Amino acid sequence: MNHERSRQLYDRALSVAPGGVNSSVRATMPHPIFAERGDGGHVIDADGNRYIDWVMGYGPLLYGHDLPEPVEAAIQSHTAGGPMYGMPTEIEVEHAEFVARHVPSVESIRFVNSGTEATVSAVRLARGYTGREKVVIMQGGYHGAQESTLVEGTSDSAHPSTAGVPEAFAEHTLPIPFNDVEAATEVFAEYGDDIAAVLVEPILANNGIVMPVDGYHETLRDLCTDHGSLLIFDEVITGFRVGGLGCAQSALGVTPDVTTFGKIIGGGFPVGAIGGTAEIIEGFTPAGDVFQSGTFSGHPVTMAAGKASLEYAAENDVYDHVNRLGRMLREGITEICAERAPEYTVVGTDSMFKTVFTREGPTSAADCCPAGCLQDPECGRYGACPKTGADVAAAETDRWERVFWQGMKDEGVLLTANQFECQFTSYAHTEEDVERTLEAYRAVL
Structure with missing residues (x-):
């Protein structure tokens, strides 16, 4: 060639x-x-x-x-209305309602502009909701370009994985091996009262695709419940690919407290989202005191593309x-x-x-x-x-x-x-x- x-x-x-x-x-x-x-x-x-x-x-x-004709038509109709408004639109409400009907963990949702922005916001929300600072992540997992997760090493010896991230961020991050029940149990035994959340891909999808061993996510669910920590599923990749409209959490039968989304939820346009129980998600401003905002969040063209894409999937093979x-x-x-x-x-x-x-x-x-x-x-x-x-x-x-x-x-x-x-x-x-x-x-x- x-x-x-x-x-x-x-x-x-x-x-x-x-x-x-x-x-x-x-x-x-x-x-x-x-x-x-x-x-x-x-x-x-x-x-x-x-x-x-x-x-x-x-x-x-x-x-x-x-794109299927209904998806293309939805995009064109909202593009014709102008680039954006800086105001809420009906289509973002409709898209949120569709996601909440189909994803087990989602009662309320905040749309943002990328998967990275979604996971950054989810970690901030977990810390604000629990009043704690430490976050458990999986070695080899990926949650976007954010300081709290660009960390490698072990739970007792963590350090930034890239230049530009202060060591202080790594002090609050606890990396453990995916699929290691013993490691998960031990990190909660040592730090449980300080853990705001476990942030995990339900399937390691940015590292060769690693499926969970039987019972692993159930263990994480139980540990988070017992210690008052949030279980956050990063479904930026698996969302609306694994498990259909119910996402990977429905296929695995484990419901997290919070789920982050990207990619398909925006129909191919720049997008991210944080969904979960209303009590937790309403911790975001203006309902709560965890600041989160964005000029392009809930962009009408992205919302139209995402909603039409998921609706088409629901109605076809x-x-x-x-x-x-x-x-x-x-x-x-x-x-x-x-x-x-x-x-x-x-x-x-x-x-x-x-x-x-x-x-x-x-x-x-x-x-x-x-x-x-x-x-x-x-x-x-x-x-x-x-x-x-x-x-x-x-x-x-x-x-x-x-x-x-x-x-x-x-x-x-x-x-x-x-x-x-x-x-x-x-x-x-x-x-x-x-x-x-x-x-x-x-x-x-």
Whole structure:
């Protein structure tokens, strides 16, 4: 493939943007591919190369690059009314009502502008509601670019994971391993009276896709209840992808006190949201004393796109379609890995999928989860499958980025460029797209 125009655009971007990008995850090697337009489940780059797109904007594009007519009409009707008003609109009330009807944890909701803003606000709310300062997070979890969670290490030795975050923030953050019931119990035994919240992705979705082991979230729920702490589910990625309109919490059967959203809840436009019980969410100003505000919060075009997107999914076979394709991909990749790389682990659920290049595993795929790791103790791979962020980080991350991703790109299949970000099916994808992708896997793996 020719990428000359992308290279030229990157050269220009380096002169006016740090690293030539506006989000660090886009800084692929040897240079980013610049997109020109989308077409259903495909994307065309600046050089005219066409790819099957499984990145899907890192999750928000449930319908791919072509929106259903009712969604497009809703967006256009609200765009025609003007850019924005700085005033409440009926559409934000209707969207809030729809979400509250379908998501178990949500009675009240505050719309914001990004997933990061949602998690920042949720942590502030938890501290204000409980009068406590410490927050438990998962090692390898991701909750956006915020100081309270850009922290690594252990609960008794935490430190910032990036320059620019004061050590004082890390003092109030308690990282523990995901899926480790003993670690969760111990951190509450030591700090329980000081813990404002546990902030956790119901499925680690920014770290190779790690499913929870049986009983893990139930343990977190019980610990939070017993100690008066809030359980916050970060469903920025899993929301309205796992578990359909009820989100991952409905699929797992665990109801958090607070849920953060992004991506699909805005129909592909910039968005975030914090939902939960009315008692807790009304801690935000002006109802309560936890300050939260934003000029573009509840933007009418975003609200229209989000509401119409979810309504269309409720009335059509959207989740049946995307979940079926997701299963086809995971099953097909599992078969290919069994032949060519049995140590690798296929992960994902519903419309999410990924292959983690784990270094160890059984030489036979017999009796293994056929469509993505479910953390089944009866599975022959159970001891080798990733259960924490550290397990994913120990995989062949360089091989994915430097060899595999490059090879798939050359085959016309666009995957997320690192080992950690997950991939997504959309309503615009077809069985033919799946088959072509599996052919590329066979050629490259």
